[in-house]
Amino acid sequence: MDLREVFATNLRRLRHAKGMSQDDLAYSAEISRSYLSKLEKGVFYASLKIIGRLAETLEVEPAEFLQMPQTPTKKR
Template identity: 75%
Template structure:
């Protein structure tokens, strides 16, 4: 998983943990919903400015967006 995919996965996870729609997060972070959607799909690169804005809105540290998922044990 590359960093863009990691960011996208974490952004979606953090938004869902708040039970916010993309519209709600986009409004609160003052970005367009279509841009947020593309970030969550991993099709757009994100700027440091937007990472800061999303982190503030979701009340998390910016590093939360780049945490790699824990590996699960093979069955």
């Protein structure tokens, strides 16, 4: 999984955890909904400025966007 995919996965997860729609997050972070959608799909790279806005809006540390997703462990 490349960093763009990791970012996209974490962005979606964090947005859902806050119970926000794409419209709500885009409005609060002062970016367009279509740009946010493309970030969540991994189409675009996010600048540090955008990562900062998203982190502030979602009330998380910017580093959370780049953490590798936890893989579920298999039960034996």
